[in-house]
Amino acid sequence: MNIHTTPDGTVAPSAAALPLPLPQQLPLQPSPVSSTPLTRVSLAYVHQRFNLYLRFGQPEHTVQLDHWRRCAVFKPLATFCRVRWQANDHGTTLWQLMVLQAGTPLNTLQRLPGVRPGARLLLHTEGELKVRAVLQQIDAIEAQGIDACTVAAAYWGTLGNRLAAWTAGPSSAPLQMPAYTAERHAAALTTRDLQ
Numbered sequence: 001m002n003i004h005t006t007p008d009g010t011v012a013p014s015a016a017a018l019p020l021p022l023p024q025q026l027p028l029q030p031s032p033v034s035s036t037p038l039t040r041v042s043l044a045y046v047h048q049r050f051n052l053y054l055r056f057g058q059p060e061h062t063v064q065l066d067h068w069r070r071c072a073v074f075k076p077l078a079t080f081c082r083v084r085w086q087a088n089d090h091g092t093t094l095w096q097l098m099v100l101q102a103g104t105p106l107n108t109l110q111r112l113p114g115v116r117p118g119a120r121l122l123l124h125t126e127g128e129l130k131v132r133a134v135l136q137q138i139d140a141i142e143a144q145g146i147d148a149c150t151v152a153a154a155y156w157g158t159l160g161n162r163l164a165a166w167t168a169g170p171s172s173a174p175l176q177m178p179a180y181t182a183e184r185h186a187a188a189l190t191t192r193d194l195q
Contacts, residue, residue, distance in 0.1 A: 152188035
């Protein structure tokens, strides 16, 4: 065994005599259990000026960033609704509602302001009349005892398409919204269980 002296004067075996560690197998991809991607959604409230809030959704946890801002964190495939209301000295300037689904590593996500890394956009509408119509639909769904987070994604798409096709005006027909019934919900849950 080769022995040499270290700078502090102690005697240590040479590095050539020490056994080399065995190379470790490194995983090619991170384990899905250890690195579950979470979706972070920014929320904010400024009295009588700005309100960015969740209408429904079950975040894994919420982080209070400061007096006005917080961040909700969602697990993959969680469905939630974010509403944005904005005003100035003369009144309301913006109504916006989005129903979103948090993504998984294999999903294609849409990049949205305040949603990191992105989400699947199920419904998007703007304007007071359309946003209030969707809020009424959500109230009607919850009045039946159905959690809005479990509503079928296809329903939100249908609702969004109906809203996009509707135009307000004196000659336009009243807005007819498709109802989400308990039977439709049971069928959606059965289909989800079969997948």
